[in-house]
Amino acid sequence: MKKIMFPVMLILVLMAYAPAVNAALADSTVLSISLANYDPNPAIAGDTVDVRIGIQNIGGTTTNDLMLEIVPEYPFELVPGENAVQDVGIVQEYQADSTQNIKVVTYHMQINKNAPAGSYELKVKYYEQGSNEVTQKSLSLEVKSKESAEVIHIDQTMLVPGKQSSLKFTINNVGNAPLRDLTFSWANDDKIILPVGSDNTKYIRYIDIGNGTDLEYQVMADTNAQPGLYKLNLYLTYEDSMSNQTKTISTFAGVYVGGGTDFDVAFSDNTNGQMSFSVANIGSNPANSVSVVIPDQPGWSASGSNSVIIGNLNKGDYTVASFKLQSMISNMTSMTSQNRSFRNNTNFQGRSMQRQTNSSSDTLLIQIAYTDTRGERNVVEKYVKIGLQNIASADGQAGFQGRRGAAQQTSFLSNNMLYFLGITVLVGAVVVHRKYKSRKLLDPGFKMKDLFKHQKK
Numbered sequence: 490m491k492k493i494m495f496p497v498m499l500i501l502v503l504m505a506y507a508p509a510v511n512a513a514l515a516d517s518t519v520l521s522i523s524l525a526n527y528d529p530n531p532a533i534a535g536d537t538v539d540v541r542i543g544i545q546n547i548g549g550t551t552t553n554d555l556m557l558e559i560v561p562e563y564p565f566e567l568v569p570g571e572n573a574v575q576d577v578g579i580v581q582e583y584q585a586d587s588t589q590n591i592k593v594v595t596y597h598m599q600i601n602k603n604a605p606a607g608s609y610e611l612k613v614k615y616y617e618q619g620s621n622e623v624t625q626k627s628l629s630l631e632v633k634s635k636e637s638a639e640v641i642h643i644d645q646t647m648l649v650p651g652k653q654s655s656l657k658f659t660i661n662n663v664g665n666a667p668l669r670d671l672t673f674s675w676a677n678d679d680k681i682i683l684p685v686g687s688d689n690t691k692y693i694r695y696i697d698i699g700n701g702t703d704l705e706y707q708v709m710a711d712t713n714a715q716p717g718l719y720k721l722n723l724y725l726t727y728e729d730s731m732s733n734q735t736k737t738i739s740t741f742a743g744v745y746v747g748g749g750t751d752f753d754v755a756f757s758d759n760t761n762g763q764m765s766f767s768v769a770n771i772g773s774n775p776a777n778s779v780s781v782v783i784p785d786q787p788g789w790s791a792s793g794s795n796s797v798i799i800g801n802l803n804k805g806d807y808t809v810a811s812f813k814l815q816s817m818i819s820n821m822t823s824m825t826s827q828n829r830s831f832r833n834n835t836n837f838q839g840r841s842m843q844r845q846t847n848s849s850s851d852t853l854l855i856q857i858a859y860t861d862t863r864g865e866r867n868v869v870e871k872y873v874k875i876g877l878q879n880i881a882s883a884d885g886q887a888g889f890q891g892r893r894g895a896a897q898q899t900s901f902l903s904n905n906m907l908y909f910l911g912i913t914v915l916v917g918a919v920v921v922h923r924k925y926k927s928r929k930l931l932d933p934g935f936k937m938k939d940l941f942k943h944q945k946k
Contacts, residue, residue: 519548520555520580522615524628525593531631534665535602537568542613542628544592546580554618555580557594560625564604564632565611568597576618605698606634606666634665638696640673640723640740647745647863650773651712653685656744660693660725661701668696671727673704681714682721682744712773716747716862747862750774750804754855754871757809759879762792764814766855766873768799769807776802776859781810786854788817802859816851816880851875 525543532538546552555577561567575594598611610627642659658675662668671693677683685707696702710719725738750772757765770776782796783789792813799808857869 519546520552520615520624521545521547522557522613522626522628524611524630527630531633532598532600534564534600534604534606534632534634536600536635538598538600538630540596540598540611540628540630542594542596544577544580544594544615546582548582551582552580552617554578555592556616556618558614558616559596559598560612560614561598562612564601564609565630566599566601568599571597577615600632602635603665604632604634607632634698636666636668636727636729636736637662637664638668638671638725638727638738639663640725640738640742641701643721643742643744645744647748648682648708648710649748650710650714650746652773653707653709655705656708657703657705658723659701659703660696662696662698665698667698668693668727670694671696671725674724675706676722676724677719678722679719681711681719681746682708683711685709710746714746716745716774718743718745745863747774749861749867750776750859752776752857752869752871754857754873756873756875756879762813763811764875764879765809765811767807767809768802768857770802770804773804774862775804776861779857779859782856782858783812783814784854784856789853790815814853816875851877851880 521544523543523545525541527538527540529536529538542557544555544557556574557577558574559567561573567573575596577592577594580592608629609632611630612625612627614623614625616623639661640658641661644657644659645654648654648656658673660671660673672690673693674690676689687706689706691704691706693702693704721742721744723738723740723742726735728734729736750770753769753771755767757767759765766781768779768781779799779802780796781799783791784795792815795812797810797812799810802808851874853873853875855871855873857871858866859869860866
């Protein structure tokens with residue numbers, strides 16, 4: 490019984506106060522401020538939104554000169570040229586049941602591009618013009634972050650034909666919402682640049698706001714590729730949570746195929762004091778305007794020009810460059826040869842000289858300057874082992890020509906003297922033999938020693 494009586498008494502009390510409430514509304518202005526709608530819904534960070542505010546007077550007194558003022562706070566901003574205060578004017582009484590007389594005020598707002606997704610309060614104030622009584626109310630708007638991604642970096646801009654290289658793509662999330670389920674791929678229409686060891690597609694599960702990820706490929710350019718800039722088409726797809734559709738980014742980047750090369754240099758020959766070197770292009774690119782230079786270096790000196798221009802060298806080609814060179818080793822060897830007759834008196838000096846000769850380098854530094862396929866000048870340094878025997882051969886062929894001629898002349902004179910001496914001995918022997926025979930005929934007991942005894946007497 491008590492449970493039934495309580496609701497009945499409550500209804501009776503409300504009915505008793507209803508006339509008083511209606512009388513209060515009839516004698517006052519009661520405004521209802523609400524969010525009519527906003528477009529787009531939800532609002533997009535970084536974009537504009539049209540906010541429509543509805544105004545109703547549910548009281549019994551008309552309001553005159555009503556002013557509505559927006560209070561823009563983060564993430565909301567007024568579009569340039571938009572007024573924060575608008576004059577609503579007259580709002581008729583008793584409009585609660587009549588939608589035709591509702592006042593609607595529209596504001597054009599800008600959403601901060603860095604605003605994360607969420608619900609935000611838009612504050613408005615309303616008052617009658619000239620009145621100090623100001624009422625403030627907050628309206629709730631849903632904001633959604635804009636998803637956006639971009640390929641902003643490729644770490645490799647040049648590929649050498651026939652050489653496997655790493656090619657890394659960096660993908661950044663530049664939007665205000667996480668990215669999920671991304672697919673990245675690239676392609677070269679010319680089929681000059683291809684992936685090695687995998688296909689050209691990679692998948693990314695998640696990239697947070699402001700973060701990025703690296704995708705690395707092993708690639709190779711065709712060994713027969715002509716030097717030049719090649720186009721890579723880049724494709725990135727991901728799910729757009731706002732539209733529930735797949736969004737695709739298509740762009741392109743350039744990768745240069747070509748660049749520098751390498752050389753092999755070897756000692757070739759040594760004739761008449763000139764050392765020859767074979768120079769071969771062992772790289773994957775041609776070399777233009779090739780010059781071979783012997784730089785200043787300890788232990789070596791060049792007679793005449795120290796550089797030779799050999800022109801262009803395609804990959805696999807070789808040529809020969811020759812120089813008149815003299816090494817400290819040959820000079821020391823020459824000095825040692827000239828002083829051989831004094832070895833017994835200069836043993837210590839000889840050992841010192843030998844140590845100096847052995848410690849001298851028989852390796853020559855050669856520089857190769859060339860222009861690569863990009864038009865840049867490069868210098869490659871190579872150390873060439875010549876060998877002590879080749880240096881000694883050069884000394885014998887070029888440094889001791891005068892001494893060799895003197896030695897040949899001395900040998901000629903010595904041979905002639907021996908020849909004349911032999912003839913003299915032979916003639917003397919014949920004369921002695923004839924005398925012996927003639928004496929033997931006269932005296933059968935005559936002996937050879939008797940002939941010499943007779944001569945002594």
